[in-house]
Amino acid sequence: MKFIPILFSLCALGSIDLANAYIPIPLSPKGGKVLSTPARYHKLMQKYGLEGTLQKRGDKIGTIEYTDNFYDVDYVGTVGIGTPPQNFIMDFDTGSSDVWIGTENCSSCRPTQKFDTNQSSTFQLDGFPWKLQYADGSSVSGLTAEDAFTLGGLYTMNQTLGLAENVTGSFANTNLTDGIFGLGFPSLSYTGALMAPVVQMKKQGVIDDAVIGIWLGRAREGGGGELTIGGINPAHYTGEIQYLTVPVKKYWQLNMSSISINQKTFEYRGSSSIVDTGTTLIILPMNLTQDIYNEIPGTRFNSTAGYTIPCNTSQSTEQITFTLNDLPFPINVADIVREEVGDGYCNSGIAGTTSDFTILGDTFLKSYYSVFDYGVDTIARIGFAPSKR
Ligand SMILES: *[C@@H]1O[C@H](CO)[C@@H](O)[C@H](O)[C@H]1NC(C)=O
Ligand SMILES: *[C@@H]1O[C@H](CO)[C@@H](O)[C@H](O)[C@H]1NC(C)=O
Ligand SMILES: *[C@@H]1O[C@H](CO)[C@@H](O)[C@H](O)[C@H]1NC(C)=O
Ligand SMILES: *[C@@H]1O[C@H](CO)[C@@H](O)[C@H](O)[C@H]1NC(C)=O
Ligand SMILES: *[C@@H]1O[C@H](CO)[C@@H](O)[C@H](O)[C@H]1NC(C)=O
Ligand SMILES: *[C@@H]1O[C@H](CO)[C@@H](O)[C@H](O)[C@H]1NC(C)=O
Numbered sequence: 100m101k102f103i104p105i106l107f108s109l110c111a112l113g114s115i116d117l118a119n120a121y122i123p124i125p126l127s128p129k130g131g132k133v134l135s136t137p138a139r140y141h142k143l144m145q146k147y148g149l150e151g152t153l154q155k156r157g158d159k160i161g162t163i164e165y166t167d168n169f170y171d172v173d174y175v176g177t178v179g180i181g182t183p184p185q186n187f188i189m190d191f192d193t194g195s196s197d198v199w200i201g202t203e204n205c206s207s208c209r210p211t212q213k214f215d216t217n218q219s220s221t222f223q224l225d226g227f228p229w230k231l232q233y234a235d236g237s238s239v240s241g242l243t244a245e246d247a248f249t250l251g252g253l254y255t256m257n258q259t260l261g262l263a264e265n266v267t268g269s270f271a272n273t274n275l276t277d278g279i280f281g282l283g284f285p286s287l288s289y290t291g292a293l294m295a296p297v298v299q300m301k302k303q304g305v306i307d308d309a310v311i312g313i314w315l316g317r318a319r320e321g322g323g324g325e326l327t328i329g330g331i332n333p334a335h336y337t338g339e340i341q342y343l344t345v346p347v348k349k350y351w352q353l354n355m356s357s358i359s360i361n362q363k364t365f366e367y368r369g370s371s372s373i374v375d376t377g378t379t380l381i382i383l384p385m386n387l388t389q390d391i392y393n394e395i396p397g398t399r400f401n402s403t404a405g406y407t408i409p410c411n412t413s414q415s416t417e418q419i420t421f422t423l424n425d426l427p428f429p430i431n432v433a434d435i436v437r438e439e440v441g442d443g444y445c446n447s448g449i450a451g452t453t454s455d456f457t458i459l460g461d462t463f464l465k466s467y468y469s470v471f472d473y474g475v476d477t478i479a480r481i482g483f484a485p486s487k488r
């Protein structure tokens with residue numbers, strides 16, 4: 100595996116010329132209520148537009164249980180939009196490719212969630228209608244525009260922006276984020292973005308390398324997190340980054356061939372796994388999920404809570420190893436323990452799906468500092484190294 104050399108000196112040559120800089124954006128776990136594992140799964144399937152498939156199978160996913168604490172939920176950070184920048188709390192999401200925010204014309208948005216386009220000197224309305232429609236009927240729609248973004252102090256112009264005018268369903272009922280900041284490839288964009296914001300920043304000379312680095316802190320160690328743009332932060336990993344080729348520039352995905360636990364190896368019959376910072380859980384096919392839980396003593400399953408595991412699994416010294424592009428990436432079984440549901444039982448960070456794709460969400464990513472290299476004129480890669488607080 101090759102290492103990209105990135106220099107970490109800040110140059111003081113003017114606002115555009117921040118070459119070789121890496122710009123940290125602090126991330127914090129999104130507070131508020133925690134969704135049970137089935138509820139999280141339900142929310143996720145809305146994102147991937149697969150709710151219909153799930154309902155066809157007759158799963159009882161409807162009951163949403165909430166608890167008041169939080170445990171490694173989603174990670175959010177601040178983005179400035181417009182000139183001068185208006186700040187919003189956004190969910191940085193490698194699993195989607197649109198940046199959207201509410202505007203004055205959004206009656207279902209909270210006042211603080213609304214970008215005031217009149218106050219931005221760089222705002223340009225493109226005016227094409229866009230819509231994200233989910234199988235459960237929730238949706239976000241509006242018009243396309245362009246404006247400047249300020250990310251960790253870096254100012255970048257002419258970025259594609261979705262102005263949300265109508266936000267329904269699950270998106271309307273949150274005060275935890277103001278919008279989504281998609282970090283995926285443009286082939287998945289619904290707002291017509293031709294370039295990922297990070298790639299646009301490289302083209303504009305704002306950063307030297309179209310890479311981002313993400314560190315997600317564990318809640319039980321104090322939470323927090325960091326996103327860097329244009330470079331990576333060696334303070335948050337140990338050893339060397341192992342880079343893996345992304346087979347297709349669509350999702351940030353890797354080939355996955357098997358998962359091992361307790362010296363047993365279970366093959367994955369699908370092919371790729373999506374690396375998604377916007378998803379809390381690890382999502383695997385049902386059979387594989389069952390195979391893994393068979394190895395975790397005391398696991399229970401019911402349709403309301405999904406799989407729950409004894410909370411003292413946090414004392415386990417076992418590992419679960421994911422084989423990605425033929426290389427092993429272990430995580431501690433202790434790291435799949437989420438918040439308690441009662442009776443000494445806890446929600447788990449691994450959920451089953453009837454679909455044939457898998458997702459490595461934050462439950463996986465809190466063990467690995469991750470580098471997303473967009474590979475502007477070449478292949479894209481994902482790098483992992485064991486993370487460090
Ligand atoms: C909001 O709606 C008004 C009236 O239709 C329109 O003039 C204005 O451009 C809209 N604002 C945005 C940001 O789309
Ligand atoms: C923005 O300007 C338009 C046109 O002058 C006006 O109709 C609208 O009310 C303004 N919006 C806000 C939020 O001030
Ligand atoms: C941004 O767009 C404006 C108007 O289309 C154009 O004049 C300007 O050169 C663009 N700036 C960059 C950095 O692409
Ligand atoms: C918002 O979406 C809902 C559901 O699709 C629709 O009934 C409503 O008319 C829309 N409102 C606006 C202002 O477009
Ligand atoms: C979000 O809403 C909940 C309940 O509606 C409220 O308890 C909480 O204080 C709100 N949080 C923020 C940051 O506004
Ligand atoms: C899942 O397990 C069942 C029962 O063992 C088997 O019939 C089915 O083919 C398996 N499905 C997959 C996708 O492996």
Ligand SMILES: *[C@@H]1O[C@H](CO)[C@@H](O)[C@H](O)[C@H]1NC(C)=O
Nearest residue numbers: 399401403404407440441444
């Ligand atoms: C489902 O499992 C959870 C956690 O073990 C438990 O609290 C709940 O009572 C169970 N519900 C049913 C309907 O059995």
Ligand SMILES: *[C@@H]1O[C@H](CO)[C@@H](O)[C@H](O)[C@H]1NC(C)=O
Nearest residue numbers: 396409411412413414415416
């Ligand atoms: C959890 O507690 C049960 C019952 O006390 C015990 O049998 C089991 O070994 C414990 N598991 C771990 C990982 O400590």
Ligand SMILES: *[C@@H]1O[C@H](CO)[C@@H](O)[C@H](O)[C@H]1NC(C)=O
Nearest residue numbers: 343344345346354370424425
């Ligand atoms: C990923 O899997 C596909 C299909 O099996 C294969 O063609 C491709 O070479 C693999 N890529 C990597 C980087 O392992």
